[in-house]
Amino acid sequence: MSSRFHLQPLLDLAQTRTDEAARKLGELIAGERSVEQKLKQLEDYRQEYHERFMQAVRDGIGPEAWRNFTAFIGRLDDAIAMQRSIVEQSRAQTAQGQQSWLDQRNRLKAFDTLSQRHQAGVSRSEARQEQKLTDEHAARRSRQDDDA
16 A cells, blocks of 8 residues: 555645635634624714714704704614624625635545545554564574574
């Protein structure tokens, strides 16, 4: 049995692709966290601005200021809706990246299993060859002892 694993280039390629998928998944997770943080900031700012608006209403506010407050809150609501959509897209991309990483990892495991089986076969073959040499040596020695 040849000691060289014939599928080693495929094992190496699977390792490279798994590493790349893991790197990309890390980037996707970081991106997802970033867009979620931006959404939270927008929601917090909207809440804070709404509270200021309510305080202004209690203190007495003119029609122009009322329009400005409500228009700005409307723009914030639009930005929040857009950011929620971005967050959902990011989550979908992260899930897809995770699946890609899992697929690559499974391929790598399969090639690694084949490599281990190959190496075990090589070890068994070497052990048999060594045992054969030991047996031949013992037989020669036994014959020499018998001849003496």
